[in-house]
Ligand code: NAD
């Protein structure tokens with residue numbers, strides 16, 4: 569079996585669902601179920617013996633060691649993290665705890681387990697660390713995209729904590745010879761994306777008749793990748809990646825935020841027109857920028873294509889249409905998430921921003 573951490577979150581749940589749709593190798597899914605973890609994402613696996621869920625914190629080293637000893641996985645795919653930049657600005661401590669200390673705790677448990685394996689299992693074992701392009705910092709408009717050798721320059725508490733975890737993973741290979749793999753991926757979108765992030769927030773706010781809060785001038789650029797393509801890249805790296813190597817994963821899809829929001833509004837106008845016949849674009853509100861906001865991310869994904877033959881299957885147009893259709897047909901999933909805790913976050917992040925934009 570494989571052990572997945574954070575498999576109740578956005579990418580982890582997509583990964584677990586895709587994995588079990590493709591083969592019968594069981595998944596041990598370890599998740600703390602923070603606000604971002606949702607077992608509803610995995611409800612189609614209810615009663616499926618190939619999926620074993622364990623409610624645990626990766627910071628709990630003893631629990632991680634016990635799980636490894638009991639289930640003896642051949643690989644760990646590590647997604648668990650605090651993942652939202654805005655939340656890291658409001659409260660960085662949890663990001664350091666889970667992303668840095670948690671990864672350390674998991675690495676230590678893995679080192680102990682891996683070190684005691686027989687020679688063949690030891691050679692075959694993999695620790696795949698799922699990371700982000702944000703560790704490379706921000707690009708100027710004419711800079712080439714990030715490669716695997718771009719120096720680290722994280723700018724937010726989120727990206728700094730992910731950078732810290734990447735360095736620990738690297739060190740465990742260099743020092744102990746642990747067979748690790750790291751993927752640094754660009755912004756994902758798709759089903760089960762928590763509606764605090766740009767794309768699902770815009771879709772859900774638009775449908776609820778709420779403002780669409782664009783930070784600053786909306787000209788920040790992200791390189792968007794459909795989540796299913798990210799999962800395929802991770803499977804490929806796990807299968808054939810060279811240990812100790814880093815693979816950048818991206819969609820070759822650079823878009824300015826405002827263009828993304830416009831495209832979403834146009835898709836919604838076509839697929840779920842407003843009752844008053846107006847365009848969702850009229851709901852756009854320019855709000856105070858995010859502090860330290862990175863201007864541009866872009867990934868050079870040639871290494872993973874050259875060495876492992878992976879490239880994205882979805883274009884932005886096909887992936888975004890699928891995503892909007894998924895949200896339109898899963899409004900109950902959205903409603904379930906929009907609990908008291910979610911409303912509190914919306915008020916603390918957007919209350920003042922929107923009040924200021926209304927005054928402007
Ligand atoms: P997410 O926030 O949707 O999910 C994170 C999951 O981790 C949740 O299920 C949560 O309950 C769990 N978790 C958090 N703290 C934990 C802890 N201490 N112990 C156990 N479980 C814990 O995040 P996501 O968007 O699915 O991202 C998954 C991974 O991919 C992260 O490591 C993130 O840095 C990375 N990544 C994300 C993106 C993106 O666009 N979302 C892009 C590149 C890389």
Ligand code: TYD
Pocket residue numbers: 652653654755764765766767769781782783784786788789790825858
């Ligand atoms: P986000 O989805 O939070 O991902 P990240 O910050 O990790 O790239 O944000 C994507 C982009 O959208 C980013 O430039 C910030 C911007 N953004 C807004 O303009 N408004 C919003 O309400 C949110 C959540 C993000």
